[in-house]
Amino acid sequence: AVPALTALFAGFLAILFILLRMYGCAISDWEVQHELRHAVECITEDVAYAQEVWLDDDGTKLCLRTFSCDASETVGVVYFWKKGGSSRLMKDGQPMTGESCLGRVEILEFRTVPQGEQQIWLRIRARNMVTRHEYLLETVVQIYDGKIRERFY
Numbered sequence: 001a002v003p004a005l006t007a008l009f010a011g012f013l014a015i016l017f018i019l020l021r022m023y024g025c026a027i028s029d030w031e032v033q034h035e036l037r038h039a040v041e042c043i044t045e046d047v048a049y050a051q052e053v054w055l056d057d058d059g060t061k062l063c064l065r066t067f068s069c070d071a072s073e074t075v076g077v078v079y080f081w082k083k084g085g086s087s088r089l090m091k092d093g094q095p096m097t098g099e100s101c102l103g104r105v106e107i108l109e110f111r112t113v114p115q116g117e118q119q120i121w122l123r124i125r126a127r128n129m130v131t132r133h134e135y136l137l138e139t140v141v142q143i144y145d146g147k148i149r150e151r152f153y
Helices: 002-048
Strands: 052-055 061-067 074-082 088-091 105-114 119-128 134-142 147-149
Touching (some): 002 105, 002 134, 074 105
Antiparallel strands (some): 052 061, 074 088
């Protein structure tokens, strides 16, 4: 009876560890999706209400001038893709994506392409380094009162 109970207990533990690993991977994917959605929401909100938007030649850097929170002055905001060992999206030098206790995000692509004078196509592709799953978010942002400028500062 002891060998049968030992085998049964070992099988139960193996199933439990498999289920816990699956749950951890699902949570990690949810965290990556949340980080990407948050980054896209921040970028689209800033771009939509910007006065002026500048894009660099390869579309991996986005600069804009917009109003401050109390609308008393204009401020500059810079979004860019930091490539390298820990590839991530940055806003004014601060990371928007990266590592957390639930998942690690690697940005594989960040592109902005003008679509006329008041629209920008935004594409962000990322990989969850825990599960190796890739995610892609694309949108077109309408700039309400501002314009896309050709000159990059």
